[in-house]
Amino acid sequence: MAVLNRMDWYDLARSTNWTPKYVTEDELFPPKLSGEFGLPLAAWENYDEPYKQTYPEYVKVQREKDAGAYSVKAALERSRIFENADPGWKSVMKAHYGAIARGEYAAASAEARMMRFSKAPGMRNMSTLGCMDEIRHGQMQLYFPHEHVAKDRQIDWAFKAYDTNEWAMIAARHFFDDIMMTRDAISVSIMLTFSFETGFTNMQFLGLAADAAEAGDHTFANLISSIQTDESRHAQIGGPALKVLIENGKKEEAQKRVDIAVWGAWKLFSVLTGPIMDYYTPLEHRKQSFKEFMEEWIVAQFERALTDMGLDLPWYWDIFLKDIGQTHHGMHLGSYFWRPTLWWNPAAGVTPDERAWLEEKYPGWNDTWGQCWDVFIDNVVDGNMAKTYPETLPYVCNMCQLPILGVPGKGWDVKDYPLEYNGRLYHFGSEVDRWVFQQEPERYAGHLSIVDRFLAGMIQPMDLGGALQYMGLAPGEIGDDAHNYAWAEVYRALRETRKAG
Amino acid sequence: MALFPLTSNFEGDFVLQLVPVDTEHTMDEVAAAAAVHSVGRRVRDRPGHILRVRRHGSTELLPRNLKVAEAGFKPTETVDIIWQAA
Ligand SMILES: [Fe+2]
Ligand SMILES: [Fe+2]
Secondary structure (H helix, E strand, O other): OOOOOHHHHHHHHHOOOOOOOOOOHHHHOOHHHHOOOOOOHHHHOOOOOOOOOOHHHHHHHHHHHHHHHHHHHHHHOOOOHHHHOOHHHHHHHHHHHHHHHHHHHHHHHHHHHHHHHOOOHHHHHHHHHHHHHHHHHHHHHHHHHHOOOOOOHHHHHHHHHHHOOOHHHHHHHHHHHHHHHOOOHHHHHHHHHHHHHHHHHHHHHHHHHHHHHHOOOHHHHHHHHHHHHHHHHHHHHHHHHHHHHHHOOOHHHHHHHHHHHHHHHHHHHHHHHHHHHHHHOOHHHOOOOHHHHHHHHHHHHHHHHHHHHOOOOOOOHHHHHHHOOOHHHHHHHHHHHOHHHOOOOOOOOOOHHHHHHHHHHOOOOOOOHHHHHHHHHHHHHOOOHHHHOOOOOEOEOOOOOOEOEOEOHHHOEOOOEEEEEOOEEEEEOOHHHHHHHHHOHHHHOOOOOHHHHHHOOOOOOOOHHHHHHHOOOOOOOOOOOOOOOHHHHHHHHHHHHHHHO | OOEEEEEEEEOOOOEOEEEEEEOOOEHHHHHHHHHOOOEOOOEOOOOOEEEEEEEOOOOOEOOOOOEHHHHOOOOOOEEEEEEEEO
16 A cells, blocks of 8 residues: 655644534633633644654654664673763763753653643644653663662762752752643743753753763763754744744743743753853863853854744843853852762862863953852862861752852852742842742742741751751762862962972 | 841852841841851951941941841841951
């Protein structure tokens, strides 16, 4: 029997909708789940996905992708790449698996919401495949780290991070809950696929695949690029939905969702990806600074994606452009200083050579963040380790759940953006975080940040030990310097030379 | 006498920090409590300087012997801790 070409039947098949007779349209597509945009089914039938794939095609391609990634892993299992890797690279893997693996399963449920509740037939098709993508990503990113669990307890966080109250995980959950777990199908397509995936995961995965290859970790590099090929397909689910909304006079609603999701994604990347690119990656393997990477991948490409779509740049674009040269330095200093609260061992990345690189990429670094690091380095060299650890909590933002920070040293500029709402004083790390809260206060008001929980007596005893226990960090898992402070030797030597001279 | 949480924004430091103080503490004591978490950790001591407290973003320094209870702070309100030449 002759088989029709895909394009001879695809459009017809995917838009063969039925008209509900026994239930109302609202019962079939409850507005809370399908999106309260007030657009009729017919408007959504104009949704035109740019990437058309049938189920048999999908299965064939995915099978090949899996075979590729799994066979590289099998071939390299005895290679001792993990054992011999730079400790900074191991930290990258640990941070990535913990923050991402289980989030992929969560993303499968968000895709499933679009699959069942979207009024756009093409979206239902694409997210059927997207949902299976995310299940695959969850499975792979739990299976691949598993071989290392016996070697290193921190790897266990690939599996357990999402079940803990570790502060970075509270931040990750707060963001993902907001953009993909508690939104209607259309909002998910805008916030998860268009804003987060097109804007940011592309970058995380492309950047990481390159880093992995540099570090000689071909298993990880293949895994990540295999995932990326799925992401770049299903990230296209949101674009046509934006088009339908804009054509039907709903630009404002669409724009607001983009603005909220892009900001949250940026904050999460500033703490996860920024330190990795500018501090953990060995100097000789660095291709671009985080800021350069952001400028190329986010500023240039995402700006174009927005304007092609007929959307405006987010109202806070100037704030964002300034922050991409600053925020992640603070996120690195903060996560490093509070390092016992991490499930990976952060690399300091502040040898004289690395500082020269930072100064070149971020003029003024030595007079600002460098001033804080100077004090820290002196303490390490003096053996005054007690002073290299914190004795209180950083104050965190009630939106992004990350420390409220700014520029230290000679350029001192640290601001709180407070807001009183229903008798409670909220703190935000930026004008934008506060704006997000104000768009829908009741959505966010009940959440307790790690500091709120501490003040409410939920963390006992009220000290570092109690905090680590609350965060689920067992002995052998708590973070410390990736290189056991060996990098400070050069400063010790410098001081000896100075004394001798 | 009651525990009172404030948020310290310490001049030269990079992050806001939680600092528990007492309602009977003076502003000098508040500044000293905040300094524990910044000076010698990420901010160098400045000999010949004292530390003063002001409401976040204000330019007006609060009197050194003003008590927390009298200052009218909200719990967790942010205060700036500022170096002043002695
Ligand atoms: Fe994924
Ligand atoms: Fe995805």
